[in-house]
Amino acid sequence: MHLLYQIFIDPFVQMGSAPDLLVQTLWEGLVAGVLYALIALGFVLIFKASGVFNFAQGIMVVFSALTLVGLYEHGVPAFLALAITVGVMFVLALAVERFVLRPLVNQAEIILFMATFGLTYILIGAGEMIFGGDPKVMITDQLLLPTGSYTIKMLGGFVQMQKIDIAAAIIASLMVASLAVFFQKTRVGRALRAVADSHRAALSVGISLEYIWVTVWFAAGIVALATGIMWGARSNVSFALEIIALKALPVLILGGFTSIPGAIIGGVIIGVGEKLGEFYWGPLFGSGIESWLAYVIALVFLLFRPQGLFGERIIERI
Amino acid sequence: MRAPSGPDVAVGDVLLSVENVSLSFGGVKAVSDVSFDIRKGEIRAIIGPNGAGKTSMLNIINGFYQPQQGRINFKGETRSKMRPHDAAYGGIARTFQNVALFRGMTVLDNIMAGRTLKMHKNFFWQLLRFGPALTEEVEHRHRVEQIIDFLKIQEIRRTPVGRLPYGLQKRVELGRALATEPDLLLLDEPMAGMNIEEKEDMSRFVLDVNDHYGTTIALIEHDMGVVMDLSDRVVVLDHGIKIADGTPDEIKTDRGVIDAYLGVAH
Amino acid sequence: MFYREAGQYKTSYQADQALFPILQDQIGIFLILAIAFILVPLTASDFVIDSVLTPIMIFSLAAIGLNLLTGYTGLLSLGTGGFMGVGAFACYKLSTFFPGINIIVLVVCSGFFAAAAGILFGLPSLRIKGFYLAVATLASQFFLSWCFIRIPWLYNYNVSASIEVPARTLFGIQVTGPNATPVTRYLIVLTIVAVMTLLASNLIRGRIGRTWMAVRDMDIAAELIGIKLYPTKLLAFAVSSFYCGVAGALLVFLWLGNAESESFSINQSFLVLFMVIIGGLGSLTGSFFGAALIIGLPILLRMGRTAFDISVTSATLEHINFITLGILIVFFLIVEPNGLARLWQIGKQKLRVWPFPY
Numbered sequence: 001m002h003l004l005y006q007i008f009i010d011p012f013v014q015m016g017s018a019p020d021l022l023v024q025t026l027w028e029g030l031v032a033g034v035l036y037a038l039i040a041l042g043f044v045l046i047f048k049a050s051g052v053f054n055f056a057q058g059i060m061v062v063f064s065a066l067t068l069v070g071l072y073e074h075g076v077p078a079f080l081a082l083a084i085t086v087g088v089m090f091v092l093a094l095a096v097e098r099f100v101l102r103p104l105v106n107q108a109e110i111i112l113f114m115a116t117f118g119l120t121y122i123l124i125g126a127g128e129m130i131f132g133g134d135p136k137v138m139i140t141d142q143l144l145l146p147t148g149s150y151t152i153k154m155l156g157g158f159v160q161m162q163k164i165d166i167a168a169a170i171i172a173s174l175m176v177a178s179l180a181v182f183f184q185k186t187r188v189g190r191a192l193r194a195v196a197d198s199h200r201a202a203l204s205v206g207i208s209l210e211y212i213w214v215t216v217w218f219a220a221g222i223v224a225l226a227t228g229i230m231w232g233a234r235s236n237v238s239f240a241l242e243i244i245a246l247k248a249l250p251v252l253i254l255g256g257f258t259s260i261p262g263a264i265i266g267g268v269i270i271g272v273g274e275k276l277g278e279f280y281w282g283p284l285f286g287s288g289i290e291s292w293l294a295y296v297i298a299l300v301f302l303l304f305r306p307q308g309l310f311g312e313r314i315i316e317r318i
Numbered sequence: 319m320r321a322p323s324g325p326d327v328a329v330g331d332v333l334l335s336v337e338n339v340s341l342s343f344g345g346v347k348a349v350s351d352v353s354f355d356i357r358k359g360e361i362r363a364i365i366g367p368n369g370a371g372k373t374s375m376l377n378i379i380n381g382f383y384q385p386q387q388g389r390i391n392f393k394g395e396t397r398s399k400m401r402p403h404d405a406a407y408g409g410i411a412r413t414f415q416n417v418a419l420f421r422g423m424t425v426l427d428n429i430m431a432g433r434t435l436k437m438h439k440n441f442f443w444q445l446l447r448f449g450p451a452l453t454e455e456v457e458h459r460h461r462v463e464q465i466i467d468f469l470k471i472q473e474i475r476r477t478p479v480g481r482l483p484y485g486l487q488k489r490v491e492l493g494r495a496l497a498t499e500p501d502l503l504l505l506d507e508p509m510a511g512m513n514i515e516e517k518e519d520m521s522r523f524v525l526d527v528n529d530h531y532g533t534t535i536a537l538i539e540h541d542m543g544v545v546m547d548l549s550d551r552v553v554v555l556d557h558g559i560k561i562a563d564g565t566p567d568e569i570k571t572d573r574g575v576i577d578a579y580l581g582v583a584h
Numbered sequence: 585m586f587y588r589e590a591g592q593y594k595t596s597y598q599a600d601q602a603l604f605p606i607l608q609d610q611i612g613i614f615l616i617l618a619i620a621f622i623l624v625p626l627t628a629s630d631f632v633i634d635s636v637l638t639p640i641m642i643f644s645l646a647a648i649g650l651n652l653l654t655g656y657t658g659l660l661s662l663g664t665g666g667f668m669g670v671g672a673f674a675c676y677k678l679s680t681f682f683p684g685i686n687i688i689v690l691v692v693c694s695g696f697f698a699a700a701a702g703i704l705f706g707l708p709s710l711r712i713k714g715f716y717l718a719v720a721t722l723a724s725q726f727f728l729s730w731c732f733i734r735i736p737w738l739y740n741y742n743v744s745a746s747i748e749v750p751a752r753t754l755f756g757i758q759v760t761g762p763n764a765t766p767v768t769r770y771l772i773v774l775t776i777v778a779v780m781t782l783l784a785s786n787l788i789r790g791r792i793g794r795t796w797m798a799v800r801d802m803d804i805a806a807e808l809i810g811i812k813l814y815p816t817k818l819l820a821f822a823v824s825s826f827y828c829g830v831a832g833a834l835l836v837f838l839w840l841g842n843a844e845s846e847s848f849s850i851n852q853s854f855l856v857l858f859m860v861i862i863g864g865l866g867s868l869t870g871s872f873f874g875a876a877l878i879i880g881l882p883i884l885l886r887m888g889r890t891a892f893d894i895s896v897t898s899a900t901l902e903h904i905n906f907i908t909l910g911i912l913i914v915f916f917l918i919v920e921p922n923g924l925a926r927l928w929q930i931g932k933q934k935l936r937v938w939p940f941p942y
């Protein structure tokens with residue numbers, strides 16, 4: 001009886017009694033959600049354009065951030081380091097296209113999926129070897145990103161918002177908007193969607209797969225770099241980020257694998273749901289339920305809608 | 319190919335009938351108010367132009383699609399919806415237009431898989447294998463080998479089906495369907511993509527199945543020669559509606575069928 | 585020419601369906617078993633037995649478990665580590681409650697707990713397929729990892745949140761704990777793995793194996809011939825998790841001697857998945873090959889370092905290990921998606937027709 005009260009009543013009472021805390025938690029959830037969404041965005045880009053589910057997106061986030069910080073620590077000025085990192089991500093896209101995607105053209109999706117597992121391990125190993133495994137501090141100031149926070153008085157208390165988080169939300173929205181327009185309106189965007197549908201068909205109408213894939217993996221690399229910078233600015237850059245990046249998967253389940261706006265909405269739902277769950281229900285279970293709550297949310301969702309919120313219904317023709 | 323009068327197998331009572339069945343996908347009406355029956359022991363052809371709803375009709379009969387309206391009467395039992403499982407248990411077997419074999423398995427395993435419903439030794443006997451499970455396996459192997467002999471596919475029994483040419487794959491699929499010892503066999507374009515020789519072989523097999531095993535057969539087919547020779551009765555569908563139902567001779571001369579599908583000799 | 589089976593006639597279906605119908609295979613397996621059971625304990629060094637052979641056996645068992653689920657039934661699972669952990673912790677609790685009972689019995693019983701967990705987390709497979717199911721198995725992995733830390737009862741309230749294996753004997757010989765010799769532990773692991781591999785092989789060759797493969801290849805057609813999809817998938821989860829659970833119990837009790845939540849993390853899941861991919865999806869022998877390669881790789885690298893006298897730190901060696909693993913995965917997927925098992929078959933085919941090329 002007491003347990004029922006604790007699960008169904010008490011958390012809402014707590015929410016009501018300290019509304020400023022509720023808003024704070026919601027904000028934290030939103031911020032986390034935006035970052036998950038950015039990672040998911042990278043997934044969606046690659047999946048939408050090549051049909052490949054890039055498991056390595058998470059490690060690309062870490063790798064790009066490490067490259068940036070690593071270069072700076074070796075004395076390269078901040079913006080030059082940024083430019084070089086962009087170049088590195090381009091080279092990475094070239095290498096992935098040449099050595100992984102091209103030999104596996106036309107293979108089953110599951111094979112390409114597993115190939116990205118291999119890619120993940122290569123990047124983890126290379127990253128640790130080149131940059132070392134210690135957490136690093138993101139060069140937020142040097143990149144002229146805002147630091148510090150706003151404290152807003154509301155609802156009887158205070159709500160604190162980090163300026164970097166606001167910047168992240170704005171940048172993420174801009175990215176999503178421009179990418180959505182790009183896919184819908186431009187010629188290259190159309191070609192990308194064609195490739196995702198069928199490699200063979202796209203080839204037969206003269207679309208250059210190599211060109212498309214390099215473009216899209218490079219774009220995903222830029223998104224990964226942006227994510228890495230934002231995330232690194234909030235907490236340090238380390239390989240733990242890789243595991244957090246897996247949280248993008250529940251985001252994709254909710255938002256659908258091919259929907260750019262879906263990535264944002266899914267991200268926000270997961271981020272907010274997770275934070276609320278951890279803060280108000282967490283103490284019931286012992287802390288740390290953040291590690292699995294996102295997946296369980298996605299799982300429950302899948303049971304009712306196996307194709308996700310925005311995904312297309314899979315119709316099997318016999 | 320065979321005498322037009324008197325079938326070799328005595329055609330009996332109605333085995334399966336569909337009554338006023340309608341099926342839509344979203345806005346598309348695949349099947350509209352179709353009724354016909356299939357008698358025990360006969361070979362029933364379902365013909366019509368592409369998109370007429372023939373495959374959808376078969377899918378309804380074996381339970382893949384559930385019709386929005388209408389009823390299915392099978393072996394005396396009337397249902398508004400058939401489930402794949404009920405169909406399998408009731409003795410309905412099926413082949414597909416695009417061969418639906420288990421690509422990772424050999425021919426032998428595919429046909430043995432057809433015996434699954436008849437194999438009963440439980441999990442623990444399977445773990446042990448030696449003893450009752452093995453005896454059961456060998457017993458069913460006998461039956462499967464009979465089918466393999468019947469279809470003349472002995473040499474390829476250990477070949478993974480993915481490697482076989484299309485015509486042989488269709489034969490293996492027929493074998494798998496036969497392994498379930500069905501009362502009603504649904505064949506979806508069994509001759510598609512075959513040359514004359516292969517078609518003659520397949521036609522002979524279909525006839526033999528009907529003669530030897532007494533299996534009732536419903537088949538979708540585009541080759542009119544095959545349809546006229548093999549079938550006892552024919553149903554003609556067009557745009558989801560039944561436009562004719564009768565013996566091959568009757569529908570061959572039916573005005574509506576000629577207009578919609580058969581055309582006239584020039 | 586060496587592997588020719590021409591002239592070996594079978595006069596009964598039973599003989600035709602035997603596990604090793606070809607004489608060369610029968611001789612081969614007899615030799616392998618003789619070497620494994622007799623020659624190795626007598627001649628191999630403790631290092632080889634303890635750091636190479638025993639873990640290869642244990643992980644082969646886990647790889648077989650995952651292969652049954654992913655390779656034979658087509659259900660991609662990223663939760664292997666979690667199920668291994670369930671087996672390990674179950675065994676630990678069982679040995680706490682029943683200190684007198686034979687440890688082998690406890691190891692086998694802990695498999696049942698893992699099987700129960702497998703069924704529970706396999707329930708979503710009714711509605712969910714493919715990638716989505718893989719993400720659902722991630723839910724099970726992260727949840728179980730969390731449980732292994734957050735439920736102190738599991739590790740008997742030990743302050744360090746780890747479990748320490750109690751010393752147990754069997755027929756008077758020490759089998760677990762610090763005094764158990766590598767040879768003893770190796771022989772027990774070998775026996776269990778050999779028996780369970782045989783049982784798995786029996787399942788695969790019979791009705792159940794065919795229903796699993798049918799579900800993998802085309803579940804629509806499988807339904808049509810009367811296979812019930814849901815019970816088949818749940819059975820796959822149950823059996824697969826049983827094998828992984830036993831592997832986990834063996835890992836802790838007969839090899840590591842201790843463990844904590846981290847030993848059963850998502851990294852473990854990936855490692856076993858790589859073994860299955862490289863070894864060959866849908867192949868029992870492939871599971872052994874894959875385990876051997878992945879366990880053997882770091883050891884080979886270390887030996888290479890001493891042999892060629894290259895000065896790299898152990899940490900760097902580990903990184904090289906990761907990179908090599910990744911490259912191997914991509915390489916195998918490109919060159920031979922059916923893994924080492926297929927390469928082995930191709931090799932046997934070459935032996936069959938040697939000296940002709942084909």
